[in-house]
Amino acid sequence: MSWLGLLLIGFATSDLVFSVRPLRHVPEAVGAVVAVIAGLLAGMTDGRDLVAMLVVVAFTVAWGQSVTRGFAAGGRPWVPLAVFATGVVGAVALSPLAPYADGLLGRWLEATPFGVVAGLPAGAALVLVGVLLLQLSTGNVLVRLVLAATGTVDPSRSDGDRDVPSYRLKGGRLLGPMERLFILGLGIAGQLTAASVVIAAKGLLRWPELQDARKQHRIHAVTEYFLVGSFASWTVALASLVLLL
Template identity: 60%
Template sequence: MSWIGLLLVGVGVTDLVFSVRPSRVLPEVLGSAAAVLLALAADLTGPGDLLALAFVVAVVLAWGQTVTWGLGQGPPWVPLVVLGSGLTVLLLVSGAAGPAGGLVATWLDGTSLTVLDDYDADRAMLLLGVLLVQLSTGNVLVRLVLAATHTVNPARHGTPSDPGTRLKGGRLLGPMERLFIVCLGLAGQVTAASIVVAAKGLLRFPELQSRRDQERIHRLTEYFLVGSFASWLVALAGLVLLG
Protein backbone atom coordinates (compact mmCIF):
# COMPACT_ATOMS: atom_id res chain seq x y z
CA MET A 1 0.00 0.00 0.00
CA SER A 2 3.06 2.24 -0.03
CA TRP A 3 2.31 3.45 -3.56
CA ILE A 4 -1.16 4.60 -2.51
CA GLY A 5 0.42 6.36 0.45
CA LEU A 6 2.76 8.22 -1.92
CA LEU A 7 -0.17 9.37 -4.05
CA LEU A 8 -2.19 10.54 -1.07
CA VAL A 9 0.82 12.40 0.36
CA GLY A 10 1.43 14.10 -2.98
CA VAL A 11 -2.20 15.16 -3.37
CA GLY A 12 -2.48 16.20 0.27
CA VAL A 13 0.63 18.38 0.14
CA THR A 14 -0.54 19.90 -3.15
CA ASP A 15 -3.84 21.06 -1.68
CA LEU A 16 -2.27 22.24 1.58
CA VAL A 17 0.22 24.39 -0.32
CA PHE A 18 -2.53 25.77 -2.54
CA SER A 19 -4.63 26.70 0.51
CA VAL A 20 -1.69 28.70 1.87
CA ARG A 21 -0.27 30.06 -1.39
CA PRO A 22 -2.61 29.76 -4.39
CA SER A 23 -0.59 29.29 -7.57
CA ARG A 24 -0.99 27.62 -10.94
CA VAL A 25 2.06 25.34 -10.73
CA LEU A 26 3.85 25.56 -7.37
CA PRO A 27 1.44 23.42 -5.28
CA GLU A 28 1.52 20.35 -7.52
CA VAL A 29 5.27 20.67 -8.00
CA LEU A 30 5.80 20.66 -4.24
CA GLY A 31 3.31 17.81 -3.86
CA SER A 32 5.19 15.76 -6.44
CA ALA A 33 8.49 16.57 -4.71
CA ALA A 34 7.05 15.41 -1.37
CA ALA A 35 6.04 12.06 -2.92
CA VAL A 36 9.48 11.61 -4.48
CA LEU A 37 11.32 12.46 -1.26
CA LEU A 38 9.13 10.10 0.74
CA ALA A 39 9.75 7.30 -1.76
CA LEU A 40 13.51 7.83 -1.51
CA ALA A 41 13.32 7.97 2.30
CA ALA A 42 11.46 4.64 2.25
CA ASP A 43 14.06 3.12 -0.10
CA LEU A 44 11.47 2.49 -2.80
CA THR A 45 13.97 2.51 -5.66
CA GLY A 46 13.30 -0.77 -7.47
CA PRO A 47 12.27 -0.70 -11.15
CA GLY A 48 8.60 -1.26 -10.32
CA ASP A 49 8.69 1.32 -7.55
CA LEU A 50 10.24 3.94 -9.82
CA LEU A 51 7.63 3.25 -12.51
CA ALA A 52 4.87 3.61 -9.93
CA LEU A 53 6.48 6.80 -8.62
CA ALA A 54 6.46 8.27 -12.12
CA PHE A 55 2.76 7.44 -12.34
CA VAL A 56 2.14 9.04 -8.94
CA VAL A 57 3.90 12.24 -10.03
CA ALA A 58 1.83 12.34 -13.23
CA VAL A 59 -1.43 11.95 -11.28
CA VAL A 60 -0.43 14.61 -8.74
CA LEU A 61 0.44 17.09 -11.51
CA ALA A 62 -2.81 16.29 -13.34
CA TRP A 63 -4.79 16.65 -10.11
CA GLY A 64 -3.39 20.10 -9.39
CA GLN A 65 -4.14 21.37 -12.88
CA THR A 66 -7.61 19.83 -13.26
CA VAL A 67 -8.80 20.99 -9.82
CA THR A 68 -8.05 24.61 -10.73
CA TRP A 69 -9.84 24.09 -14.03
CA GLY A 70 -12.74 22.10 -12.59
CA LEU A 71 -13.47 24.70 -9.92
CA GLY A 72 -13.26 27.44 -12.51
CA GLN A 73 -14.73 27.07 -15.98
CA GLY A 74 -14.15 23.36 -16.60
CA PRO A 75 -16.28 20.32 -15.68
CA PRO A 76 -15.80 19.50 -11.96
CA TRP A 77 -15.96 15.74 -12.54
CA VAL A 78 -12.63 15.69 -14.40
CA PRO A 79 -10.37 15.97 -11.30
CA LEU A 80 -12.57 13.41 -9.53
CA VAL A 81 -11.96 11.00 -12.41
CA VAL A 82 -8.22 11.76 -12.37
CA LEU A 83 -7.86 10.97 -8.67
CA GLY A 84 -10.27 8.04 -8.72
CA SER A 85 -8.54 6.47 -11.72
CA GLY A 86 -5.11 6.95 -10.16
CA LEU A 87 -6.19 5.30 -6.90
CA THR A 88 -7.87 2.43 -8.76
CA VAL A 89 -4.76 1.67 -10.83
CA LEU A 90 -2.51 1.73 -7.77
CA LEU A 91 -4.92 -0.48 -5.82
CA LEU A 92 -4.85 -3.04 -8.62
CA VAL A 93 -1.04 -3.16 -8.78
CA SER A 94 -0.26 -2.47 -5.12
CA GLY A 95 0.82 -6.06 -4.58
CA ALA A 96 3.84 -5.48 -6.81
CA ALA A 97 5.27 -2.76 -4.55
CA GLY A 98 8.60 -3.42 -2.94
CA PRO A 99 8.82 -3.44 0.87
CA ALA A 100 9.30 0.04 2.30
CA GLY A 101 12.23 0.56 4.60
CA GLY A 102 15.09 3.04 4.66
CA LEU A 103 14.85 6.10 6.85
CA VAL A 104 11.11 5.62 7.36
CA ALA A 105 11.62 2.18 8.91
CA THR A 106 14.55 3.47 10.97
CA TRP A 107 12.43 6.32 12.32
CA LEU A 108 9.59 3.94 13.20
CA ASP A 109 11.99 1.67 15.09
CA GLY A 110 13.29 4.58 17.15
CA THR A 111 10.10 6.57 17.72
CA SER A 112 8.55 6.77 21.16
CA LEU A 113 5.01 7.11 19.76
CA THR A 114 3.29 4.02 21.08
CA VAL A 115 0.40 4.38 18.62
CA LEU A 116 2.84 3.45 15.84
CA ASP A 117 4.17 0.32 17.54
CA ASP A 118 2.21 -2.00 15.24
CA TYR A 119 2.92 -0.02 12.07
CA ASP A 120 5.48 -1.01 9.47
CA ALA A 121 6.85 1.53 6.99
CA ASP A 122 4.22 0.73 4.34
CA ARG A 123 1.27 1.28 6.67
CA ALA A 124 2.86 4.35 8.25
CA MET A 125 3.17 5.96 4.81
CA LEU A 126 -0.45 5.15 4.08
CA LEU A 127 -1.49 6.61 7.44
CA LEU A 128 0.38 9.83 6.68
CA GLY A 129 -1.32 10.10 3.31
CA VAL A 130 -4.78 9.43 4.74
CA LEU A 131 -4.33 12.07 7.45
CA LEU A 132 -3.08 14.66 4.96
CA VAL A 133 -6.06 14.06 2.68
CA GLN A 134 -8.46 14.79 5.54
CA LEU A 135 -7.21 18.39 5.58
CA SER A 136 -7.41 20.60 2.48
CA THR A 137 -7.97 17.76 0.00
CA GLY A 138 -11.16 16.75 1.80
CA ASN A 139 -12.51 20.28 1.37
CA VAL A 140 -11.53 20.27 -2.32
CA LEU A 141 -13.29 16.93 -2.87
CA VAL A 142 -16.42 18.24 -1.17
CA ARG A 143 -16.44 21.35 -3.36
CA LEU A 144 -15.97 19.22 -6.48
CA VAL A 145 -18.85 16.92 -5.52
CA LEU A 146 -21.09 19.91 -4.76
CA ALA A 147 -20.24 21.43 -8.14
CA ALA A 148 -20.59 18.13 -10.02
CA THR A 149 -24.06 17.59 -8.53
CA HIS A 150 -25.00 21.22 -9.35
CA THR A 151 -25.58 21.90 -5.67
CA VAL A 152 -23.42 25.03 -5.95
CA ASN A 153 -22.00 27.12 -8.74
CA PRO A 154 -18.16 27.17 -8.50
CA ALA A 155 -18.10 30.64 -10.03
CA ARG A 156 -20.00 31.96 -6.99
CA HIS A 157 -17.61 30.48 -4.42
CA GLY A 158 -17.02 32.99 -1.65
CA THR A 159 -19.80 35.33 -2.81
CA PRO A 160 -23.01 36.15 -0.90
CA SER A 161 -24.90 33.68 -3.14
CA ASP A 162 -22.60 30.83 -2.11
CA PRO A 163 -24.42 28.71 0.54
CA GLY A 164 -21.07 28.07 2.20
CA THR A 165 -20.78 31.72 3.19
CA ARG A 166 -24.01 31.41 5.16
CA LEU A 167 -23.05 28.15 6.89
CA LYS A 168 -19.92 29.60 8.41
CA GLY A 169 -17.17 27.42 9.79
CA GLY A 170 -17.72 24.45 7.48
CA ARG A 171 -14.33 24.70 5.82
CA LEU A 172 -12.64 24.65 9.22
CA LEU A 173 -14.95 22.17 10.91
CA GLY A 174 -14.76 19.76 7.98
CA PRO A 175 -11.06 18.83 8.40
CA MET A 176 -11.43 18.68 12.19
CA GLU A 177 -14.47 16.43 11.87
CA ARG A 178 -12.80 14.10 9.34
CA LEU A 179 -9.64 13.79 11.45
CA PHE A 180 -11.75 13.09 14.52
CA ILE A 181 -13.70 10.36 12.71
CA VAL A 182 -10.51 8.73 11.38
CA CYS A 183 -8.85 8.79 14.80
CA LEU A 184 -11.94 7.35 16.49
CA GLY A 185 -12.20 4.67 13.81
CA LEU A 186 -8.54 3.69 14.22
CA ALA A 187 -9.10 3.48 17.96
CA GLY A 188 -12.03 1.12 17.39
CA GLN A 189 -14.59 3.67 18.56
CA VAL A 190 -16.91 3.50 15.56
CA THR A 191 -19.96 4.18 17.72
CA ALA A 192 -18.40 7.40 18.99
CA ALA A 193 -17.70 8.44 15.39
CA SER A 194 -21.38 7.93 14.51
CA ILE A 195 -22.34 10.15 17.46
CA VAL A 196 -20.16 12.92 16.00
CA VAL A 197 -21.98 12.59 12.70
CA ALA A 198 -25.39 12.79 14.39
CA ALA A 199 -24.34 15.74 16.57
CA LYS A 200 -23.33 17.79 13.54
CA GLY A 201 -26.83 17.50 12.09
CA LEU A 202 -28.46 18.49 15.38
CA LEU A 203 -26.19 21.50 15.81
CA ARG A 204 -26.78 22.74 12.26
CA PHE A 205 -30.55 22.20 12.27
CA PRO A 206 -31.52 25.47 14.04
CA GLU A 207 -29.31 27.47 11.66
CA LEU A 208 -30.87 25.78 8.63
CA GLN A 209 -34.39 26.46 9.87
CA SER A 210 -33.70 30.08 10.82
CA ARG A 211 -34.19 31.27 7.22
CA ARG A 212 -37.59 32.65 6.32
CA ASP A 213 -37.23 32.00 2.59
CA GLN A 214 -38.35 28.38 2.01
CA GLU A 215 -36.41 28.09 -1.25
CA ARG A 216 -33.25 29.24 0.52
CA ILE A 217 -33.89 26.73 3.32
CA HIS A 218 -34.13 23.91 0.78
CA ARG A 219 -30.96 25.09 -0.97
CA LEU A 220 -29.02 25.32 2.28
CA THR A 221 -30.30 21.93 3.44
CA GLU A 222 -29.24 20.30 0.17
CA TYR A 223 -25.85 21.97 0.42
CA PHE A 224 -25.43 20.77 4.00
CA LEU A 225 -26.50 17.18 3.31
CA VAL A 226 -24.50 16.66 0.12
CA GLY A 227 -21.43 18.38 1.54
CA SER A 228 -21.61 16.50 4.85
CA PHE A 229 -22.02 13.08 3.26
CA ALA A 230 -19.18 13.76 0.83
CA SER A 231 -16.98 14.86 3.74
CA TRP A 232 -17.85 11.76 5.80
CA LEU A 233 -17.11 9.52 2.81
CA VAL A 234 -13.60 10.97 2.60
CA ALA A 235 -12.97 9.97 6.22
CA LEU A 236 -14.58 6.55 5.82
CA ALA A 237 -12.60 5.85 2.64
CA GLY A 238 -9.43 6.58 4.60
CA LEU A 239 -10.48 4.10 7.28
CA VAL A 240 -11.20 1.46 4.63
CA LEU A 241 -7.73 1.89 3.15
CA LEU A 242 -6.12 1.62 6.57
CA GLY A 243 -8.26 -1.38 7.49
Protein backbone atom coordinates (compact mmCIF):
# COMPACT_ATOMS: atom_id res chain seq x y z
CA MET A 1 0.00 0.00 0.00
CA SER A 2 3.06 2.28 -0.12
CA TRP A 3 2.03 3.68 -3.51
CA LEU A 4 -1.37 4.62 -2.11
CA GLY A 5 0.33 6.39 0.79
CA LEU A 6 2.46 8.47 -1.56
CA LEU A 7 -0.57 9.39 -3.66
CA LEU A 8 -2.56 10.55 -0.63
CA ILE A 9 0.42 12.50 0.70
CA GLY A 10 0.79 14.22 -2.67
CA PHE A 11 -2.90 15.16 -2.85
CA ALA A 12 -3.09 16.30 0.78
CA THR A 13 0.12 18.33 0.73
CA SER A 14 -0.95 20.07 -2.45
CA ASP A 15 -4.26 21.13 -0.89
CA LEU A 16 -2.62 22.21 2.37
CA VAL A 17 -0.15 24.42 0.53
CA PHE A 18 -2.95 25.89 -1.57
CA SER A 19 -4.94 26.74 1.57
CA VAL A 20 -1.94 28.71 2.85
CA ARG A 21 -0.51 30.12 -0.39
CA PRO A 22 -2.93 29.82 -3.32
CA LEU A 23 -0.30 30.37 -5.99
CA ARG A 24 -0.64 28.93 -9.46
CA HIS A 25 1.18 25.60 -10.01
CA VAL A 26 3.09 25.89 -6.71
CA PRO A 27 0.82 23.73 -4.47
CA GLU A 28 0.81 20.69 -6.78
CA ALA A 29 4.55 21.06 -7.36
CA VAL A 30 5.20 21.04 -3.61
CA GLY A 31 2.83 18.08 -3.17
CA ALA A 32 4.65 16.11 -5.85
CA VAL A 33 8.07 16.87 -4.33
CA VAL A 34 6.94 15.90 -0.83
CA ALA A 35 5.51 12.62 -2.15
CA VAL A 36 8.80 11.78 -3.89
CA ILE A 37 10.84 12.65 -0.78
CA ALA A 38 8.55 10.45 1.33
CA GLY A 39 9.06 7.60 -1.12
CA LEU A 40 12.84 7.96 -1.05
CA LEU A 41 12.85 8.06 2.76
CA ALA A 42 10.94 4.77 2.66
CA GLY A 43 13.62 3.24 0.45
CA MET A 44 11.39 3.10 -2.61
CA THR A 45 14.15 2.99 -5.24
CA ASP A 46 13.09 -0.16 -7.07
CA GLY A 47 12.27 0.24 -10.76
CA ARG A 48 8.56 -0.28 -10.14
CA ASP A 49 8.64 2.21 -7.27
CA LEU A 50 10.28 4.86 -9.45
CA VAL A 51 7.64 4.39 -12.14
CA ALA A 52 4.94 4.55 -9.47
CA MET A 53 6.39 7.80 -8.13
CA LEU A 54 6.26 9.32 -11.60
CA VAL A 55 2.60 8.32 -11.83
CA VAL A 56 1.98 9.83 -8.38
CA VAL A 57 3.58 13.07 -9.53
CA ALA A 58 1.37 13.11 -12.63
CA PHE A 59 -1.79 12.48 -10.59
CA THR A 60 -0.84 15.12 -8.02
CA VAL A 61 -0.39 17.73 -10.75
CA ALA A 62 -3.60 16.61 -12.46
CA TRP A 63 -5.46 16.83 -9.14
CA GLY A 64 -4.28 20.37 -8.41
CA GLN A 65 -5.03 21.62 -11.93
CA SER A 66 -8.42 19.95 -12.17
CA VAL A 67 -9.53 21.26 -8.76
CA THR A 68 -8.64 24.82 -9.76
CA ARG A 69 -10.57 24.49 -13.01
CA GLY A 70 -13.41 22.63 -11.35
CA PHE A 71 -14.13 25.55 -9.03
CA ALA A 72 -13.78 28.16 -11.77
CA ALA A 73 -16.84 29.68 -13.39
CA GLY A 74 -18.29 27.15 -15.79
CA GLY A 75 -15.95 24.46 -14.47
CA ARG A 76 -16.71 20.77 -14.19
CA PRO A 77 -16.37 19.65 -10.55
CA TRP A 78 -16.82 16.00 -11.48
CA VAL A 79 -13.45 16.01 -13.28
CA PRO A 80 -11.27 16.33 -10.13
CA LEU A 81 -13.53 13.82 -8.41
CA ALA A 82 -12.84 11.40 -11.26
CA VAL A 83 -9.09 12.09 -11.02
CA PHE A 84 -9.13 11.42 -7.28
CA ALA A 85 -11.20 8.24 -7.56
CA THR A 86 -9.12 6.88 -10.46
CA GLY A 87 -5.87 7.50 -8.61
CA VAL A 88 -7.00 5.94 -5.34
CA VAL A 89 -8.69 2.91 -6.93
CA GLY A 90 -5.70 2.35 -9.20
CA ALA A 91 -3.23 2.59 -6.31
CA VAL A 92 -5.26 0.11 -4.26
CA ALA A 93 -5.61 -2.30 -7.18
CA LEU A 94 -1.88 -2.22 -7.96
CA SER A 95 -0.72 -2.31 -4.34
CA PRO A 96 0.16 -6.06 -4.46
CA LEU A 97 2.81 -5.20 -7.06
CA ALA A 98 4.58 -2.70 -4.81
CA PRO A 99 7.95 -3.88 -3.42
CA TYR A 100 8.44 -3.88 0.34
CA ALA A 101 9.18 -0.38 1.63
CA ASP A 102 11.76 0.17 4.34
CA GLY A 103 14.63 2.68 4.10
CA LEU A 104 15.29 5.33 6.71
CA LEU A 105 11.61 5.49 7.58
CA GLY A 106 11.44 1.75 8.23
CA ARG A 107 14.53 1.80 10.45
CA TRP A 108 13.18 4.75 12.40
CA LEU A 109 9.87 2.96 12.95
CA GLU A 110 11.71 -0.07 14.30
CA ALA A 111 13.71 2.02 16.76
CA THR A 112 11.14 4.63 17.76
CA PRO A 113 9.89 4.62 21.36
CA PHE A 114 6.45 5.85 20.32
CA GLY A 115 4.16 2.90 20.86
CA VAL A 116 1.53 4.05 18.37
CA VAL A 117 3.81 3.60 15.35
CA ALA A 118 6.57 1.41 16.80
CA GLY A 119 7.22 -1.55 14.52
CA LEU A 120 4.77 -0.31 11.89
CA PRO A 121 5.85 -1.19 8.32
CA ALA A 122 7.04 1.80 6.32
CA GLY A 123 4.32 1.27 3.70
CA ALA A 124 1.60 1.23 6.33
CA ALA A 125 3.08 4.35 7.92
CA LEU A 126 2.89 6.17 4.59
CA VAL A 127 -0.77 5.26 4.24
CA LEU A 128 -1.46 6.38 7.82
CA VAL A 129 0.21 9.75 7.25
CA GLY A 130 -1.59 10.19 3.94
CA VAL A 131 -4.97 9.31 5.43
CA LEU A 132 -4.50 11.69 8.37
CA LEU A 133 -3.47 14.56 6.09
CA LEU A 134 -6.41 13.75 3.81
CA GLN A 135 -8.86 14.71 6.56
CA LEU A 136 -7.66 18.33 6.50
CA SER A 137 -7.85 20.52 3.39
CA THR A 138 -8.41 17.68 0.92
CA GLY A 139 -11.48 16.52 2.83
CA ASN A 140 -12.94 20.01 2.56
CA VAL A 141 -12.10 20.15 -1.15
CA LEU A 142 -13.82 16.82 -1.77
CA VAL A 143 -16.94 17.96 0.10
CA ARG A 144 -17.08 21.20 -1.88
CA LEU A 145 -16.64 19.29 -5.13
CA VAL A 146 -19.51 16.96 -4.24
CA LEU A 147 -21.71 19.94 -3.37
CA ALA A 148 -20.85 21.65 -6.64
CA ALA A 149 -21.20 18.48 -8.73
CA THR A 150 -24.66 17.81 -7.30
CA GLY A 151 -25.74 21.42 -7.73
CA THR A 152 -26.38 21.73 -4.00
CA VAL A 153 -24.53 25.03 -3.79
CA ASP A 154 -23.21 27.50 -6.33
CA PRO A 155 -19.48 28.01 -5.56
CA SER A 156 -19.37 31.26 -7.54
CA ARG A 157 -21.81 32.84 -5.06
CA SER A 158 -20.31 31.45 -1.86
CA ASP A 159 -18.48 34.68 -0.99
CA GLY A 160 -20.71 37.20 -2.64
CA ASP A 161 -24.20 36.54 -1.34
CA ARG A 162 -24.97 36.44 2.36
CA ASP A 163 -28.24 34.64 1.73
CA VAL A 164 -26.78 31.44 0.33
CA PRO A 165 -26.21 28.49 2.67
CA SER A 166 -22.42 28.40 2.12
CA TYR A 167 -22.08 31.80 3.79
CA ARG A 168 -24.21 30.85 6.76
CA LEU A 169 -22.44 27.53 7.33
CA LYS A 170 -18.86 28.64 6.70
CA GLY A 171 -17.82 27.15 10.06
CA GLY A 172 -18.04 23.74 8.41
CA ARG A 173 -14.60 24.36 6.93
CA LEU A 174 -13.20 24.13 10.45
CA LEU A 175 -15.63 21.60 11.91
CA GLY A 176 -15.18 19.28 8.92
CA PRO A 177 -11.50 18.42 9.53
CA MET A 178 -12.12 18.19 13.29
CA GLU A 179 -14.99 15.73 12.97
CA ARG A 180 -13.22 13.65 10.32
CA LEU A 181 -10.09 13.32 12.44
CA PHE A 182 -12.23 12.45 15.46
CA ILE A 183 -14.20 9.80 13.56
CA LEU A 184 -10.99 8.36 12.10
CA GLY A 185 -9.34 8.30 15.51
CA LEU A 186 -12.31 6.53 17.06
CA GLY A 187 -12.27 4.00 14.25
CA ILE A 188 -8.55 3.30 14.67
CA ALA A 189 -9.13 2.87 18.40
CA GLY A 190 -11.91 0.38 17.69
CA GLN A 191 -14.63 2.71 18.96
CA LEU A 192 -16.43 3.49 15.74
CA THR A 193 -19.82 3.34 17.45
CA ALA A 194 -18.79 6.36 19.51
CA ALA A 195 -18.65 8.35 16.27
CA SER A 196 -22.42 8.75 16.59
CA VAL A 197 -21.64 11.28 19.32
CA VAL A 198 -19.85 13.42 16.74
CA ILE A 199 -22.81 13.26 14.38
CA ALA A 200 -25.27 14.16 17.15
CA ALA A 201 -23.06 16.99 18.38
CA LYS A 202 -22.81 18.49 14.91
CA GLY A 203 -26.57 18.41 14.55
CA LEU A 204 -26.96 20.29 17.83
CA LEU A 205 -24.37 22.87 16.82
CA ARG A 206 -26.13 23.52 13.54
CA TRP A 207 -29.65 23.54 14.99
CA PRO A 208 -29.80 27.34 15.64
CA GLU A 209 -28.69 28.05 12.06
CA LEU A 210 -31.28 25.67 10.65
CA GLN A 211 -33.98 27.30 12.77
CA ASP A 212 -32.88 30.72 11.54
CA ALA A 213 -33.12 29.48 7.97
CA ARG A 214 -36.61 28.19 8.68
CA LYS A 215 -37.71 31.66 9.76
CA GLN A 216 -36.36 33.04 6.50
CA HIS A 217 -38.16 30.33 4.49
CA ARG A 218 -34.82 28.82 3.33
CA ILE A 219 -35.00 25.69 5.45
CA HIS A 220 -35.06 23.26 2.51
CA ALA A 221 -32.00 24.78 0.80
CA VAL A 222 -29.96 24.99 4.00
CA THR A 223 -30.98 21.51 5.18
CA GLU A 224 -30.04 19.99 1.83
CA TYR A 225 -26.66 21.75 1.93
CA PHE A 226 -26.08 20.64 5.51
CA LEU A 227 -27.03 17.00 4.88
CA VAL A 228 -25.15 16.55 1.61
CA GLY A 229 -22.05 18.25 2.98
CA SER A 230 -22.15 16.29 6.23
CA PHE A 231 -22.62 12.90 4.60
CA ALA A 232 -19.86 13.65 2.09
CA SER A 233 -17.55 14.62 4.96
CA TRP A 234 -18.36 11.48 6.96
CA THR A 235 -17.83 9.36 3.86
CA VAL A 236 -14.30 10.75 3.50
CA ALA A 237 -13.50 9.73 7.09
CA LEU A 238 -15.10 6.29 6.87
CA ALA A 239 -13.55 5.52 3.47
CA SER A 240 -10.16 6.54 4.89
CA LEU A 241 -10.69 4.13 7.74
CA VAL A 242 -11.38 1.35 5.27
CA LEU A 243 -8.05 2.08 3.55
CA LEU A 244 -6.28 1.47 6.84
CA LEU A 245 -7.81 -1.98 7.32
